[in-house]
Each structure stands twice: as structure tokens, then as C-alpha cells.
Amino acid sequence: MQDHYLNVQLNAYAQEEEIAKEAVEIILINTANAETDSAWKKSLSASIKKAFTDKKTQLWTSWTDKKEIIIALPQKDLEEIRLAGAMIYKTLKKENAKTAHLNDLENLSKETQLALLEGLLLSSYKFDKYHKEKNTTAIDIYLAESAVSKEEVKELTTLAEAVSLTKNLVNEPPNYMDALQFSSDAKAAGKKFGFETEVLDKEKIKELKMGGLLGVNQGSTIPPTFNIFHYKPKNPINKKPLVLVGKGVMFDTGGYSLKVGGIMSTMKSDMAGGSAVLGIVSAIAGNKLPYHVIGLVPATDNKISGDAMVVDDVITMMDGTTVDVQNTDAEGRLVLADALTYAKRFDPELVIDIATLTGASAAITGDFGMAVLGKDQESIDELTHTGESVYERLVQLPLWKEYADLLKSEVADLQNIGGKTGGVSTAGKFLEHFTDYPWIHFDIAGAAFIK
Secondary structure (H helix, E strand, C coil): CCCCCECEEEEEECCHHHCCCCCEEEEEECCCCCCCCCHHHHHCHHHHHHHHHHCCCEEEEEECCCEEEEEECCCCCHHHHHHHHHHHHHHHHHCCCCEEEECCHHHCCHHHHHHHHHHHHHHCECCCCCCCCCCCCCEEEEEECCCCCHHHHHHHHHHHHHHHHHHHHHHCCCCCCCHHHHHHHHHHHHHHHCCEEEEECHHHHHHCCCHHHHHHHCCCCCCCEEEEEEECCCCCCCCCCEEEEECEEEEECCCCCCCCCCHHHHHHHHHHHHHHHHHHHHHHHHCCCCCCEEEEEEEEEECCCCCCCCCCCEEECCCCCEEECCCCCCCHHHHHHHHHHHHHHHCCCEEEEEECCCHHHHHHHHHHCEEEEECCHHHHHHHHHHHHHHCCCEEECCCCHHHHHCCCCCCCCEECCCCCCCHHHHHHHHHHCCCCCCEEEEECHHHHCCC
């Protein structure tokens, strides 16, 4: 069984003799007037022209002695190209193909080539660890090295493996994926992709006085961990590190502010921010990118016991800030606040935290994008532009000073919720309190909770 759960293997070839004789021929058509060299293809000429007139991706198959797939690619939008790659994989899987030859890549631009291959790879992901019957073979897809180099194939495959790692961690059930197991998997990822993993145990967390992480962990029999990922290549481009912080709440019951109405059934995904940080560092290290990057993931579950944190508790954070707990289900910001404080010791160029933080964010974006807030507008603008290209779309929400007023408490420095108004922004304002560096917050609740 492949440990990355991808069911496609890309192979760049130099000589056509390397291609298996039974390979399905995949023909890419990117113009309505593409030349054809067989009766079957000529018979499709009217349909191909219509696909380009309608600007709609179309796929046709011929499953005779010579197995062929023709796919018309009238769209220039990169996400449509990724979906075309997914369409190819779905067809190959349906026909139980074992190998295929992807033709005509040289007729596509470089970014279109890679988007198509990315769609092929990512759509082949399947988490079947707990299925009695598993798919243990991958479809081998051959592509000309003259179009896509072996180095490009390796880079794209490493990226897809890192994405799969992220998905695997989120998909694991909570009776397996707890804070200790996350740390174990992080160490394994470090060895595989090439970065250092440091894990702080509960005693060290106590020494650091991380009251947010310890408070959320009070109701659990499983101790918390604080995970630090270090990747620093020789002569990195950035003089100061980029620090990524991910929410690692392994399962969220809401604590005594109990989740109701069936919402709890997806709460194994509440550690998606931490998984994303581990996946990002894995992709960067695996592809040896020239950036100094540090990842921080505070990991715990939020469960209920006689010792669990309750509403009206006052806890003291790592930086000495006291917090009046008015909702135990607003726990993510508590563990993140300690991590944001810890990030100060690295004198970072930029800190980005990634968290499934609020239902309010999911209500705004659905699973179509993510909310972004912060105090580095230039970086937010750059990330928003890039997000459109890779279809990780961002919508910016405000951090107006009035939101801070909603977090005032009569008994402590802050309270951990701001009421019904501006839930994404008040959560962001809470986090901002613990930063004194360029900082951006991604609320990924909508994108992460996808069944």
C-alpha cells in the first residue's frame, strides 16, 4: 500500500520504447482545428468544434483494440484544466486501465501542463486505510520528457504527496490521531521530506506557561504536545524566517460549551490548520525551496471531564495576558495565542496562522474559499493574487479597532469571545493581541470541513 494514497504514478520518458504496449493513448486537443489521423478522430471533428464553441471540456473514449481517450481543452482557466485532469483519471479508473500515454503536452503552456498533471494526481487520492479491500496499484501515466522534465515530475509528485499527507492526517479517526500520534507522524514526515521536528511535552509546555494550550487540554487524558518544524537550507532567500502556525485541536467537543445539532460529527477536522502547516513544510523541504521556514503546531483535543475548563474560568497565557473564558468552544484561539507568543523568539519576517477557527467564516465562504485578516497588506494582496491562480481563494475581512472593544472583560485583560457581531474579526482581533510582528490569519473553517 502506498503511504501517500495517490493512485497515479507519473513517468517522464526519453524513448517511446519505455511505454507499455497496452497503454491507453490520451490525446489532448487545444484547438478546434486540430489535425486528425484516424477515422474515429475525424468522426468527432464536429463535436470537437462544438466543444470549443461552447467553451466546455469534453472527453470521448474508444475502447476497441486500440484504446484511446480524446479530450478537448477549450478553457484557459487553470482550475478548469485541473478538472480536466481529474476527468482523465476518472475515465482511466472506470475502465480499469493500468497504464496510459499522455500525448500532445508540448502543445500546452507550461502552467497548463502542470495544472493538468496536478488535477490527475490530486484526483487520484483515496483514503482507504480502514477499508477491508484496498486499491494497491497505481495507474502508470507516461509523458514525454521533452515536454515535462523528470525534475518537474518529481517536484509535482512531492507536492501531491505533501497534500496527501495533510489529507491523511485530517481523515484519520480521533481514536487514532491524537496529539501524541500527530507528533509521531510529524517526526516521520521530517525524515521523509527533509526537515527537523522538535516536540515539546507537557512538562516543557508547563515550564513555558502556555496557559491556553494547558487550559484546553485540562479535560483530556492525553497530554498536549507543542510541535516545531525547522527547515533552513543553505543561503536562504529570507534573512528572517517565515513562521507558519497551525491550530492542532485533534478533536473538538466544544468542551462544556458542548457542540449540538450534529455539528460534532466532523470535529476530527479541527486540526486541519496544523495538518496544513505540516504539509506545507513537507512540500517546501521536499522540493528544497530556498526559504527558511518554521512551523508551529500546538496539539491537544478539547474534551470534557471533571477537570475540564469551564465558562468563567480565568487563565493566564504564555505572555502573561489573562483571559476570561466565556465559551469553551472558542478554544482554537487560546492554543494559537500561545503559539503566536512563542513565534516572537524567532524574530520572524512574517507569521501566518492557519486555523479552522469560526463557523462565521464558513458561513461567509462556504467551501469555496477562506477568510483572511492581518496587518501586512502587501503580503495579503500577494497571497490573494496567488490564491486565484491555485484556486485557494481569499476574502479579506476587517480588523477594525471597534472589534477589540467587544473582547473587553470586567475580570481579566480579555475575554475569548466577542458576541454575535463579526465573529471572524473578533477572533482575529483576539489573535492580533499576541503579535508584535507582520502577521496574517487564515480562517479555513469553510475549506477544511468537506465530507
